[in-house]
Amino acid sequence: MAEAKVLSGAGLRGQVAGQTALSTVGQAGAGLTYRGYDVRELAADAQFEEVAYLLLYGELPTQAELAAYSNKLSKLRDLPQALKEVLERIPADAHPMDVMRTGCSFLGNIEPEKDFSVQRDVTDRLLAAFPAIMCYWYRFSHDGQRIDCVTDEPSIGGHFLHLLHGKKPSELHVKVMNVSLILYAEHEFNASTFTARVCASTLSDLYSCVTAAIGSLRGPLHGGANEAAMEMIERFSSAQEAVEGTLGMLARKDKIMGFGHAIYKDSDPRNEVIKGWSKKLADEVGDTVLFPVSEAIDKTMWEQKKLFPNADFYHASAYHFMGIPTKLFTPIFVCSRLTGWAAHVFEQRANNRIIRPSAEYTGVEQRKFVPIERR
Ligand SMILES: CC(=O)SCCNC(=O)CCNC(=O)[C@H](O)C(C)(C)COP(=O)(O)OP(=O)(O)OC[C@H]1O[C@@H](n2cnc3c(N)ncnc32)[C@H](O)[C@@H]1OP(=O)(O)O
Numbered sequence: 001m002a003e004a005k006v007l008s009g010a011g012l013r014g015q016v017a018g019q020t021a022l023s024t025v026g027q028a029g030a031g032l033t034y035r036g037y038d039v040r041e042l043a044a045d046a047q048f049e050e051v052a053y054l055l056l057y058g059e060l061p062t063q064a065e066l067a068a069y070s071n072k073l074s075k076l077r078d079l080p081q082a083l084k085e086v087l088e089r090i091p092a093d094a095h096p097m098d099v100m101r102t103g104c105s106f107l108g109n110i111e112p113e114k115d116f117s118v119q120r121d122v123t124d125r126l127l128a129a130f131p132a133i134m135c136y137w138y139r140f141s142h143d144g145q146r147i148d149c150v151t152d153e154p155s156i157g158g159h160f161l162h163l164l165h166g167k168k169p170s171e172l173h174v175k176v177m178n179v180s181l182i183l184y185a186e187h188e189f190n191a192s193t194f195t196a197r198v199c200a201s202t203l204s205d206l207y208s209c210v211t212a213a214i215g216s217l218r219g220p221l222h223g224g225a226n227e228a229a230m231e232m233i234e235r236f237s238s239a240q241e242a243v244e245g246t247l248g249m250l251a252r253k254d255k256i257m258g259f260g261h262a263i264y265k266d267s268d269p270r271n272e273v274i275k276g277w278s279k280k281l282a283d284e285v286g287d288t289v290l291f292p293v294s295e296a297i298d299k300t301m302w303e304q305k306k307l308f309p310n311a312d313f314y315h316a317s318a319y320h321f322m323g324i325p326t327k328l329f330t331p332i333f334v335c336s337r338l339t340g341w342a343a344h345v346f347e348q349r350a351n352n353r354i355i356r357p358s359a360e361y362t363g364v365e366q367r368k369f370v371p372i373e374r375r
């Protein structure tokens with residue numbers, strides 16, 4: 001058992017910065033709940049669209065509500081021609097998180113949120129369109145193909161895989177994508193969500209809040225860690241090499257991406273779920289390197305530092321086994337976390353005061369201005 005985390009000091013750690021009814025993180029019992037439901041139960045039995053509905057509309061849907069919601073989302077998947085033209089101009093070596101940021105922002109120009117009464121419709125549109133924004137750009141810039149942005153896949157996860165690979169995904173892969181989207185959907189006042197809430201608190205529009213949040217998620221200390229973890233794992237060709245490499249990184253005081261957490265102290269409840277699915281995928285593809293390497297790093301980190309894998313670490317190998325290019329890992333997080341961001345924006349708007357903390361001044365004392373010719 002690791003020691004209790006120090007919840008004070010830099011990074012606003014431990015400061016209560018507002019209220020939420022959306023999730024609890026790191027509390028006794030479940031570890032992570034969405035509107036009171038244990039994320040592990042949701043990941044085992046729910047569809048991502050149900051979880052999106054729960055977060056955005058307040059309760060789990062009935063069969064009829066889910067069918068109507070999924071149908072609504074399916075009809076909103078296609079991209080306007082103007083957006084496709086913008087995506088075609090973004091170079092292949094751009095980072096896909098920058099593509100998502102631009103895609104979201106541009107859609108805000110051509111389909112603006114006219115007033116807050118349409119906030120749920122704008123969110124549903126983004127939820128439906130994000131997989132196509134990512135895949136249209138990726139397939140055009142990498143394969144020179146203008147893909148059809150509409151598929152008959154019932155789920156968002158299946159739709160994404162179909163757009164990316166140009167064929168119907170397997171049942172197992174659709175299931176894993178569904179689990180992954182559920183695990184990433186919401187996480188209280190993490191950096192990107194807090195960014196969205198700060199933006200919302202100025203009464204800005206939803207596209208601006210989401211665009212700002214994407215920028216915040218991009219960094220390797222937050223969502224970008226799944227991509228960074230993959231790059232590290234791929235450097236090792238055996239478990240033995242991974243142990244030695246991890247010890248070397250720790251000796252050099254490098255940060256090991258995909259480990260540790262600002263709130264959880266001895267485990268991230270999402271890890272056991274995605275690790276289990278990563279193992280199933282490893283068996284499916286007959287992997288004998290990536291999964292053992294991941295487990296060797298995991299074991300070494302716990303033995304040496306009592307640091308545990310967070311949600312990002314085993315997502316890396318899971319996505320890789322499904323043939324997803326590494327640089328698309330964090331954009332998938334965007335497709336999911338959009339639900340949490342938007343739900344927080346709705347909450348902020350419903351009970352708003354501009355978020356404007358104070359700073360402790362550490363600069364020079366007040367002094368007299370000296371005109372430039374006398375400096
Ligand atoms: C979905 C998500 O966003 S989950 C987070 C994804 N991010 C990562 O995986 C990046 C790697 N991890 C980290 O950088 C950190 O653990 C964070 C950013 C997640 C949390 O940061 P903090 O709350 O500041 O971490 P914490 O206070 O627990 O750090 C304690 C000590 O452990 C060290 N530590 C924490 N994580 C790591 C790590 N992954 N590798 C090496 N050392 C680490 C810190 O440097 C610190 O050491 P120090 O006391 O000598 O300075």
Ligand SMILES: O=C([O-])CC(=O)C(=O)O
Pocket residue numbers: 184186187189190191222262263310311
């Ligand atoms: O809560 C955090 O700081 C980071 C995290 O795990 C998430 O956003 O999913």
